[in-house]
Amino acid sequence: MPxxxxxxxxxxxxxxxxxxxxxxxxxxxxxxxxxxxxxxISRYEKFENIPTDHTxxxxxxxxxxxxxxxxxxxxxxxxxxxxxxxxxxxxxxxVKRRTLLGGxxxxxxxxxxxxxxxxxxxGKGAKIDSLSASTLTDRAAELHVQELDLSAxxxxxxxxxxxxxxTATLPRAxxxxxxxxxxxxxxxxxxxxxxxxxxxxxxxDAYYKxxxxxxxxxxxxxxxxxxxxxxxxxxxxxxxKLDLLSQAAxxxxxCGNATAAAWIxxxxxxxxxxxxxxxxxxxxxxxxxxAYDFAxxxxxxxxxxxxxxxxxDSLALxxxxxxxxxxxxxxxxxxxxxLGDGLPDGGVVVLGDLAAALLHGGDVDQGVYVSxxxxxxxxxxxxxxxxxxxxxxxxxxxxxxxxxxLHLRKFAS
Numbered sequence: 001m002p003x004x005x006x007x008x009x010x011x012x013x014x015x016x017x018x019x020x021x022x023x024x025x026x027x028x029x030x031x032x033x034x035x036x037x038x039x040x041i042s043r044y045e046k047f048e049n050i051p052t053d054h055t056x057x058x059x060x061x062x063x064x065x066x067x068x069x070x071x072x073x074x075x076x077x078x079x080x081x082x083x084x085x086x087x088x089x090x091x092x093x094x095v096k097r098r099t100l101l102g103g104x105x106x107x108x109x110x111x112x113x114x115x116x117x118x119x120x121x122x123g124k125g126a127k128i129d130s131l132s133a134s135t136l137t138d139r140a141a142e143l144h145v146q147e148l149d150l151s152a153x154x155x156x157x158x159x160x161x162x163x164x165x166x167t168a169t170l171p172r173a174x175x176x177x178x179x180x181x182x183x184x185x186x187x188x189x190x191x192x193x194x195x196x197x198x199x200x201x202x203x204x205d206a207y208y209k210x211x212x213x214x215x216x217x218x219x220x221x222x223x224x225x226x227x228x229x230x231x232x233x234x235x236x237x238x239x240x241k242l243d244l245l246s247q248a249a250x251x252x253x254x255c256g257n258a259t260a261a262a263w264i265x266x267x268x269x270x271x272x273x274x275x276x277x278x279x280x281x282x283x284x285x286x287x288x289x290x291a292y293d294f295a296x297x298x299x300x301x302x303x304x305x306x307x308x309x310x311x312x313d314s315l316a317l318x319x320x321x322x323x324x325x326x327x328x329x330x331x332x333x334x335x336x337x338x339l340g341d342g343l344p345d346g347g348v349v350v351l352g353d354l355a356a357a358l359l360h361g362g363d364v365d366q367g368v369y370v371s372x373x374x375x376x377x378x379x380x381x382x383x384x385x386x387x388x389x390x391x392x393x394x395x396x397x398x399x400x401x402x403x404x405x406l407h408l409r410k411f412a413s
Contacts, residue, residue: 005077141302185214352389
């Protein structure tokens with residue numbers, strides 16, 4: 001017969017929208033080991049076995065629920081199992097996820113989502129040790145670095161599992177609350193970016209909103225700038241994009257934010273060029289380049305690691321290409337020289353902008369060559385921005401490159 005605790009584990013998994021295999025992977029992501037299996041999850045949910053307290057901690061983190069409450073219910077389940085009383089006298093009907101979350105005012109559907117659990121946890125506070133806090137914040141930074149190499153599909157479960165791990169510790173954060181809140185916000189922003197990349201726009205917006213909550217709770221404006229700049233890619237109108245970027249730029253003033261400022265100003269230039277605001281675009285691009293002269297993308301926030309010199313070339317190419325400026329050709333030459341024979345991290349977007357710039361500038365042979373590099377990179381790491389560039393490149397290829405154009409159009413669709 002079913003047991004309330006086994007049913008609780010089943011509902012926690014279902015609320016998180018995971019299969020048994022995905023639940024095992026989420027628990028392994030928290031523990032850092034590959035010891036949990038789908039079969040073991042099945043045994044827990046059939047009440048054939050009860051997790052140890054050590055595993056209970058990993059399950060709590062993977063599902064974003066308080067460890068102590070889950071541990072207490074596991075202890076009661078062990079007592080029932082010892083006595084042979086599988087029926088807990090109606091507890092199955094009264095153990096609700098809302099109760100497990102400590103009387104959260106958010107609804108069950110919101111609690112089932114990582115951003116809902118994080119929004120709830122922001123209102124709590126207690127104690128956690130320094131080593132655990134450091135491990136969680138370091139892992140948040142590592143995920144932003146991994147974003148350079150992993151596809152959005154591969155990254156999504158890793159990011160969301162880590163967000164749940166931080167969320168579960170926030171009620172016990174104590175003196176580490178600010179650092180963990182910032183790490184939670186950085187992870188939530190990356191989760192939003194990944195969701196947007198996968199076409200899950202409503203989910204992305206929810207993540208960006210809770211990132212802004214983290215920024216407010218921690219008193220850390222650059223974190224809000226990260227969310228606003230990510231959100232600018234999906235804003236509905238050019239004015240909305242520029243408004244978000246203007247606010248983001250004001251959030252990264254001051255020391256230690258030079259790379260972030262360069263990225264945000266470069267994005268502002270890109271969007272201004274898209275609405276033919278030549279003066280505004282060129283001014284923003286000049287400011288972006290000036291900021292980048294003082295930047296070190298490898299030693300500032302982890303989330304600016306992708307703003308390499310290649311990416312700055314890409315932003316300039318995008319601006320000059322949209323405005324039809326003569327600087328396009330010389331900037332493309334510089335980008336080709338800088339690129340050399342290697343593909344940089346995050347190279348899909350860079351190669352896309354470079355290919356488009358070369359084709360628009362009349363260097364067709366080099367443009368086709370880089371277009372082929374782009375096609376290979378985009379296939380290896382598909383993303384929304386790459387698909388947008390694939391469509392633009394396909395429209396600019398010469399007639400004798402119909403096969404390549406067809407491949408890029410198919411990829412873009």
